[in-house]
Amino acid sequence: MHDVVAGLTVPSGIPQSAATVLHTTRELLRHSYFCYEFSTVALLHALIAMEIVLRAKIPDSGTKPLNTLIRQGNESGLLTERQTEFLHDGRKLRNRIAHGQRAHSVMPPHWGAGMLTTSFALISEVWAAQPTPLATTGTDEGTGI
Template identity: 40%
Template structure:
């Protein structure tokens, strides 16, 4: 059985990512950055879970700045879900954003900002990435790998 090595003694605290220096003074201040990121109580569990995950990723980006990028991606999943529910349709996110702006659910300015982000996170890229992850996980889970010939 493969196990992780024991943690070093004493367990060290994570080190602040220097790229977070312009955001806050210390980790406790990260709470203020995410305090207003809340959904109404009647939001779906999916949206609430995705937003909570995004909040925590933003908070922990104090230690690993790349978590902020993952947080944005995760919050877009929540946005897509909420807009699909509110507009009663199942269309791609860029279409939902335009329809939400037309319906007055979001401002035109927000729609324009989102239109800049959404093309960076497209379905083909995500599918390709997850295919690679799945292949790596299957290889790691295999009881043995055949010898290369």
């Protein structure tokens, strides 16, 4: 498992709280060899790190729910459609587990490793991305001049 997690690198410059969560994510995956449920918990922790990164990248994010942050990230161009879809899927899984609609899934470590490789790549992509500035028309919207 040491070789499996070796490729999961924490992006430089991300908020310390996100980096700490990602380190925990790696350790959960490492220990999923002994407890398969840890793969699912690791994936949920990666989503926590993603939320921290979104809050750091989206102005005035405050305490908005993750659903809103994902939507704002997509609307601003920070997130691609593929990234938005992936994050909504993760959010839905997290909500089903958190609200008792689904028990923890048992996930073999190699499945978890694949999903976490995608998660780490997504976090790196979003951290490096710049939102698209809102288009301006060159006129005052109130007067049309």
